[in-house]
Amino acid sequence: MPTRVWDYLPEYAAERDDIMDAVETVFRSGRLVLGESVRRFEEEFAARHGVRHCVGVDNGTNAVKLGLQALGVGPGDEVVTVSNTAAPTVVAIDAVGATPVFVDVDPATYLMDVAAVEAAVTPRTRCLLPVHLYGQCVDMAPLERLAQERGLAILEDCAQAHGALHHGRPAGSMGRAAAFSFYPTKVLGAYGDGGATITSDDEVEANLRRLRYYGMERTYYVVETPGHNARLDEVQAEILRRKLTRLDRYVEDRRAVAARYAEGLAGTGLVLPATAAGNTHVYYVYVVRHPRRDEIIEALQAYDIHLNISYPWPVHTMSGFAHLGYGRGSLPVTEELAGQIFSLPMYPSLPRGVQDKVIDALREVLRH
Numbered sequence: 595m596p597t598r599v600w601d602y603l604p605e606y607a608a609e610r611d612d613i614m615d616a617v618e619t620v621f622r623s624g625r626l627v628l629g630e631s632v633r634r635f636e637e638e639f640a641a642r643h644g645v646r647h648c649v650g651v652d653n654g655t656n657a658v659k660l661g662l663q664a665l666g667v668g669p670g671d672e673v674v675t676v677s678n679t680a681a682p683t684v685v686a687i688d689a690v691g692a693t694p695v696f697v698d699v700d701p702a703t704y705l706m707d708v709a710a711v712e713a714a715v716t717p718r719t720r721c722l723l724p725v726h727l728y729g730q731c732v733d734m735a736p737l738e739r740l741a742q743e744r745g746l747a748i749l750e751d752c753a754q755a756h757g758a759l760h761h762g763r764p765a766g767s768m769g770r771a772a773a774f775s776f777y778p779t780k781v782l783g784a785y786g787d788g789g790a791t792i793t794s795d796d797e798v799e800a801n802l803r804r805l806r807y808y809g810m811e812r813t814y815y816v817v818e819t820p821g822h823n824a825r826l827d828e829v830q831a832e833i834l835r836r837k838l839t840r841l842d843r844y845v846e847d848r849r850a851v852a853a854r855y856a857e858g859l860a861g862t863g864l865v866l867p868a869t870a871a872g873n874t875h876v877y878y879v880y881v882v883r884h885p886r887r888d889e890i891i892e893a894l895q896a897y898d899i900h901l902n903i904s905y906p907w908p909v910h911t912m913s914g915f916a917h918l919g920y921g922r923g924s925l926p927v928t929e930e931l932a933g934q935i936f937s938l939p940m941y942p943s944l945p946r947g948v949q950d951k952v953i954d955a956l957r958e959v960l961r962h
């Protein structure tokens with residue numbers, strides 16, 4: 595059996611009865627779109643984060659996009675974020691007609707260099723968009739201070755940080771709004787696409803509900819500002835409700851895998867993930883760094899271990915974003931990292947034998 599960075603089948607085998615019961619529950623309910631399962635999931639997901647509202651949407655990209663629109667971000671506005679992220683963060687900014695402004699990342703955590711944000715703020719800046727990448731939170735205090743001083747909104751991209759804590763606060767509870775993805779690989783993953791935007795702001799919530807439902811007030815069925823169809827699917831919502839009750843266990847299992855990697859790979863020359871002070875890391879991906887990255891990935895193929903890179907091409911170097919005008923060398927830490935980072939297999943049900951196989955293979959390859 596080849597070893598891949600992610601696989602849901604062992605988890606499905608263990609949870610099949612519950613997942614199938616979730617599907618059956620919705621099919622028997624008589625309500626297939628925006629029914630009780632979405633309503634209850636929204637309630638439970640908001641409660642879990644200590645915020646007042648959750649609006650379920652169809653994927654994480656739209657969670658960011660509708661989040662931005664609900665905050666009033668649109669054409670002519672600038673949004674400060676990072677280039678070391680999943681491209682959808684930036685695709686969503688582009689989709690609302692706003693301009694992404696990139697800052698570099700911290701060389702230890704690979705997260706937004708918050709000290710660089712103030713210099714990136716202009717009179718057109720409307721929103722700060724920190725990405726809690728790989729499973730741990732961006733240092734929020736400096737961003738909160740800056741947002742307060744300059745009247746900016748903060749939208750957290752939590753697509754990789756379900757269950758992560760920052761000085762005891764849940765990821766997603768710190769900005770004016772926060773976007774989540776439930777893409778299957780995520781720490782809380784559906785059996786298909788899903789997403790949610792959470793907020794404690796009543797006006798932002800009302801905007802989100804309209805935006806995901808054509809732009810309609812559901813009670814009046816009248817469109818004032820055209821929106822989208824971006825509803826969370828009822829079946830996925832019921833599956834997510836079931837899985838939300840197990841989120842803490844998934845996180846614990848991921849942290850146990852990370853601890854085993856850290857122990858097994860100490861002293862090999864691999865740079866292991868660093869956790870910033872005050873963070874509880876949930877290890878959406880386990881990112882390591884080595885100057886001979888490409889050789890190592892290639893060598894592991896011989897052991898039938900297939901690794902991944904999150905992310906090999908910084909967004910600002912992609913042809914689709916060339917018009918933003920960030921040349922090579924404009925974000926040096928991000929660019930250097932992209933050539934050296936790679937991700938080890940990581941998911942809660944990753945068998946111990948496979949963890950050991952990965953550790954042994956890496957130790958062997960790195961000996962030479």
Ligand SMILES: *Cc1c(COP(=O)(O)O)cnc(C)c1O
Nearest residue numbers: 653654655680682683753775777
């Ligand atoms: C996965 C991801 C998204 C997009 O989520 P989808 O559900 O795939 O649309 C956005 N931002 C980050 C950081 C992600 O990892």
